[in-house]
Amino acid sequence: MKNKSIGDYLRRFSVPLMFVIICLICAPISGLSPNYLINEIVTRIGRNAFLILSLLIPIMAGMGLNFSMTLGAMAGEIGLILVSDWQIVGIPGMILAMIVSIPISTLLGLFCGKVLNMAKGREMITSYIISFFINGIYQLVVLYLMGPVIPIVHSTIKLPRGYGIRNTVSLLSMRQHLDNLIPLNIMGVKIPVATFIVIFLLCLVIIWFRKTKLGQDMRAVGQDMDVSRDAGIDVERTRIISMILSTVFAGIGMIIYLQNMGNIATYSSHSQIGMFCIAALLVGGASVDKASIGNVFLGIILFHTMFIVAPKAGTVITGDSMIGEYFRVFVSYAVITVALIMYETNKRKNKSKAGMQLALDQEQEEANG
Amino acid sequence: MEKAPLLEMRNIKKDFNGNQVLSDINITLREGEVIGLCGENGAGKSTLMKILFGADVIRETGGYGGDILINNEKVSFQSPFDAIAAGIGMVHQEFSLIPGFKATENILLNRESKKKSILSDLFSDRLDTLDRNEMNRIAQEAIQQMGVNIDKDMVINDMPVGHKQFTEIARELSKKQLKILILDEPTAVLTEKEAEALLDSIRGMSKRGIAVIFITHRLGEILSVCDRVVTMRDGYVVNETPASETSIPEITSWMVGRDVADTGSSYVTEDIGKDKRTILSIKKLWVDMPGETVRNVNLDVREGEILGIGGLAGQGKLGIPKGIMGLCNAGGEINFDGQDIPLNDPRKCLDASFAFVAEDRRNVGLLLDESLEWNVSFPAMQVQDKYLKKYFGGLIKWRDDEAIKKVTAKYIDELKVKCTSTKQKARELSGGNQQKICLAKAFALNPKLLFVSEPTRGIDVGAKALVLDALKKLNKEQGVTIVMVSSELEELRQTCDRIAIVSGGKVSGILPAGEKLEKFGELMLMNC
Numbered sequence: 001m002k003n004k005s006i007g008d009y010l011r012r013f014s015v016p017l018m019f020v021i022i023c024l025i026c027a028p029i030s031g032l033s034p035n036y037l038i039n040e041i042v043t044r045i046g047r048n049a050f051l052i053l054s055l056l057i058p059i060m061a062g063m064g065l066n067f068s069m070t071l072g073a074m075a076g077e078i079g080l081i082l083v084s085d086w087q088i089v090g091i092p093g094m095i096l097a098m099i100v101s102i103p104i105s106t107l108l109g110l111f112c113g114k115v116l117n118m119a120k121g122r123e124m125i126t127s128y129i130i131s132f133f134i135n136g137i138y139q140l141v142v143l144y145l146m147g148p149v150i151p152i153v154h155s156t157i158k159l160p161r162g163y164g165i166r167n168t169v170s171l172l173s174m175r176q177h178l179d180n181l182i183p184l185n186i187m188g189v190k191i192p193v194a195t196f197i198v199i200f201l202l203c204l205v206i207i208w209f210r211k212t213k214l215g216q217d218m219r220a221v222g223q224d225m226d227v228s229r230d231a232g233i234d235v236e237r238t239r240i241i242s243m244i245l246s247t248v249f250a251g252i253g254m255i256i257y258l259q260n261m262g263n264i265a266t267y268s269s270h271s272q273i274g275m276f277c278i279a280a281l282l283v284g285g286a287s288v289d290k291a292s293i294g295n296v297f298l299g300i301i302l303f304h305t306m307f308i309v310a311p312k313a314g315t316v317i318t319g320d321s322m323i324g325e326y327f328r329v330f331v332s333y334a335v336i337t338v339a340l341i342m343y344e345t346n347k348r349k350n351k352s353k354a355g356m357q358l359a360l361d362q363e364q365e366e367a368n369g
Numbered sequence: 370m371e372k373a374p375l376l377e378m379r380n381i382k383k384d385f386n387g388n389q390v391l392s393d394i395n396i397t398l399r400e401g402e403v404i405g406l407c408g409e410n411g412a413g414k415s416t417l418m419k420i421l422f423g424a425d426v427i428r429e430t431g432g433y434g435g436d437i438l439i440n441n442e443k444v445s446f447q448s449p450f451d452a453i454a455a456g457i458g459m460v461h462q463e464f465s466l467i468p469g470f471k472a473t474e475n476i477l478l479n480r481e482s483k484k485k486s487i488l489s490d491l492f493s494d495r496l497d498t499l500d501r502n503e504m505n506r507i508a509q510e511a512i513q514q515m516g517v518n519i520d521k522d523m524v525i526n527d528m529p530v531g532h533k534q535f536t537e538i539a540r541e542l543s544k545k546q547l548k549i550l551i552l553d554e555p556t557a558v559l560t561e562k563e564a565e566a567l568l569d570s571i572r573g574m575s576k577r578g579i580a581v582i583f584i585t586h587r588l589g590e591i592l593s594v595c596d597r598v599v600t601m602r603d604g605y606v607v608n609e610t611p612a613s614e615t616s617i618p619e620i621t622s623w624m625v626g627r628d629v630a631d632t633g634s635s636y637v638t639e640d641i642g643k644d645k646r647t648i649l650s651i652k653k654l655w656v657d658m659p660g661e662t663v664r665n666v667n668l669d670v671r672e673g674e675i676l677g678i679g680g681l682a683g684q685g686k687l688g689i690p691k692g693i694m695g696l697c698n699a700g701g702e703i704n705f706d707g708q709d710i711p712l713n714d715p716r717k718c719l720d721a722s723f724a725f726v727a728e729d730r731r732n733v734g735l736l737l738d739e740s741l742e743w744n745v746s747f748p749a750m751q752v753q754d755k756y757l758k759k760y761f762g763g764l765i766k767w768r769d770d771e772a773i774k775k776v777t778a779k780y781i782d783e784l785k786v787k788c789t790s791t792k793q794k795a796r797e798l799s800g801g802n803q804q805k806i807c808l809a810k811a812f813a814l815n816p817k818l819l820f821v822s823e824p825t826r827g828i829d830v831g832a833k834a835l836v837l838d839a840l841k842k843l844n845k846e847q848g849v850t851i852v853m854v855s856s857e858l859e860e861l862r863q864t865c866d867r868i869a870i871v872s873g874g875k876v877s878g879i880l881p882a883g884e885k886l887e888k889f890g891e892l893m894l895m896n897c
Contacts, residue, residue: 208498211498211499212486212489212495212496212497212498212499213481213483213494213495213496213497213498213499214495214496216474216481216499217479217495219467219469219470220467220470220474220478220479223467223468223469223470224466224467224468226465227465227466227467227478228467228478228479230449230465231465231478231479232450232479233478233479352698354657354698355655355657355698355699355700358655358656358657358662358664358700359655359700361664362653362655362664362665365665366665
């Protein structure tokens with residue numbers, strides 16, 4: 001039925017292609033060694049993949065790009081702050097932080113899902129605003145309640161005034177513990193094997209999840225809520241579950257991300273994480289209603305290669321290192337904007353196609369007499 | 370002794386807000402029997418089927434009167450799921466399929482075969498994995514039962530319309546408990562060959578003991594496949610006959626069947642306007658309006674006439690004004706008074722002095738939260754700069770509240786709108802009065818050509834007469850050409866000079882309003 005021309009493919013993969021070209025141009029100019037580049041990319045795959053994978057489930061359920069994955073990131077941070085105050089170190093510390101974060105993420109995901117059920121069709125903008133709202137509550141908790149209400153003992157974490165959390169919380173005690181759990185070094189490239197195993201497991205879970213009844217329900221709900229409801233699927237509940245899963249995975253992903261970084265920027269770590277993850281996913285060729293695991297990895301590689309080479313290339317060309325920093329932020333917003341516009345135009349194009357078909361039928365009919 | 374009937378509907382009654390739509394309906398259905406249900410739009414067929422299927426809308430509007438018995442046991446369905454559990458299946462006019470799913474997945478939607486896994490014991494059975502092989506087997510079986518071959522692995526989006534319809538039927542057949550299948554105009558979207566296959570498949574079902582209620586406008590199909598024909602009109606069952614003892618003309622006359630001689634006097638019986646010049650000519654018009662597609666319409670409207678456009682629901686009559694006014698994607702040529710009017714540009718139509726009263730008055734017709742004054746004057750103000758005071762040579766325009774109030778009061782008086790003042794909000798008026806405001810809004814534009822879609826839908830008899838009289842008056846006194854679209858043939862006949870009947874998206878014929886009802890009936894069923 002469908003004859004897909006080369007043009008169709010080019011249009012579909014236009015964003016990844018654009019990035020391949022940018023990377024190919026910038027990489028030689030930046031003068032970075034291939035070895036350094038590969039090392040950086042491998043590190044960033046380990047750091048970001050889990051977070052970006054958490055975006056897949058809401059897309060499957062037709063709720064678009066989950067800007068409120070920031071909520072999960074905040075829950076993860078709270079877990080880590082508490083665990084580092086309890087001075088539980090290394091892998092056990094990470095696991096405990098995850099355990100602490102899960103109930104918080106679940107509650108936040110539940111709240112978010114309920115709100116999004118009231119705003120069907122406008123999920124993305126709503127989830128974006130929710131993330132700002134919850135950020136306010138997070139600041140209240142971290143800045144005022146930690147200390148007087150939630151006991152915080154160690155002064156290295158506390159602000160000098162006696163309550164609230166410092167701007168940066170050091171995670172030296174668990175820095176790259178997961179990454180280095182199984183050390184492996186291939187030709188000078190350090191590979192975080194344990195982290196990769198965790199990511200691989202999540203990929204398996206997602207693949208398995210697609211085959212479950214719940215996954216099937218989510219796909220159905222994502223495509224047509226009314227038909228699903230008529231078939232007896234509990235649409236609201238299914239959507240809420242997808243939000244909860246996404247938020248919980250985002251929380252765990254944030255903990256993996258921060259153990260690699262080695263410290264928490266208490267008030268800003270989470271603020272742009274959603275934006276960068278979504279941009280990376282879109283760069284990988286995903287769209288608002290369709291994303292795969294392949295998109296995640298392609299996206300990380302392309303987006304972060306650009307992240308690494310573009311500032312360097314910018315510095316080489318203009319002599320100003322700020323230009324590269326400016327460029328990376330600019331590009332992430334641009335990618336998201338382009339993806340959203342493409343989503344809308346595709347919808348409109350499908351509509352006008354029906355009209356063209358009518359005109360064509362009419363012509364044929366006349367030709368036949 | 371004869372077995373008790375499978376389904377018995379006794380004295381079914383239903384009203385919507387005091388508006389009686391079904392009265393004393395008695396229908397029985399035996400195992401393996403096929404009955405054809407026919408009637409005009411609004412005869413009550415759909416409402417009756419909704420009652421049988423336990424649709425939410427029935428309960429929300431106060432339930433129904435009478436009893437439904439299945440196997441001699443009284444049932445009362447709280448939701449369609451209860452009806453499904455009791456063995457009733459329904460194939461709706463609109464497809465209820467997931468577009469990106471394969472046929473198999475749609476056939477077994479939410480009834481998938483599952484395999485247990487460890488996690489499903491821990492959490493819920495929604496974590497069972499799907500058993501694709503078993504699903505394929507069941508789907509294939511249902512498709513075979515249907516007797517029409519469709520590809521179970523094809524995604525719905527890629528299917529021709531007919532196959533989508535068959536997928537829906539296969540879904541119902543795959544339900545083990547199915548005893549009664551309701552088919553609501555299943556052949557409307559099928560090609561002749563596919564329709565033939567469907568009829569064969571209905572015969573097959575009937576042999577296996579499934580009873581079928583078959584609703585269609587194609588009367589030939591009813592005669593060829595049904596055991597009995599039930600004809601409904603205005604909420605009553607007017608006739609019930611074995612299919613072998615009747616004919617298409619007979620059924621048609623039962624369907625439209627009012628007493629023609631009774632009201633004949635007020636009709637325009639002859640084509641009186643042959644010498645009038647054509648003011649609007651429509652050529653090769655197509656309109657992509659979902660559910661009301663228009664295909665290749667050629668139509669000439671004469672100056673100063675009232676032209677009616679009639680036809681059954683979903684045949685495209687509503688699409689014609691929407692396409693011309695630029696509200697739906699359209700193509701073709703429109704010529705008004707020697708001037709070409711571009712399509713898909715509402716402003717150009719309004720500039721050419723067209724006005725349109727849409728059928729959907731609450732969403733398109735009115736600014737519900739604004740005063741009547743604003744509602745009446747808004748389009749005229751926007752399009753024609755009326756009711757504005759101009760200063761500095763038109764550089765600054767100020768609203769002329771005095772003039773707005775005056776004109777609103779004038780129309781309220783003329784159309785007998787029941788309201789507290791010209792400042793009342795449009796939302797607070799009743800349906801009939803809202804419709805009058807919609808008309809006033811269009812009248813305030815002083816149009817040369819007025820389109821009205823379903824002007825009397827959902828309003829009471831008194832308001833109906835007023836609205837129709839207002840249209841006639843406008844036509845007579847100011848010579849405005851009116852194109853009126855309505856699904857009520859009777860109302861068209863009383864108001865219009867000529868009536869064009871649309872069927873299958875095309876104009877199947879134009880008749881003087883006083884022509885015999887049977888002729889209209891034939892035209893209505895010609896292409897659908």
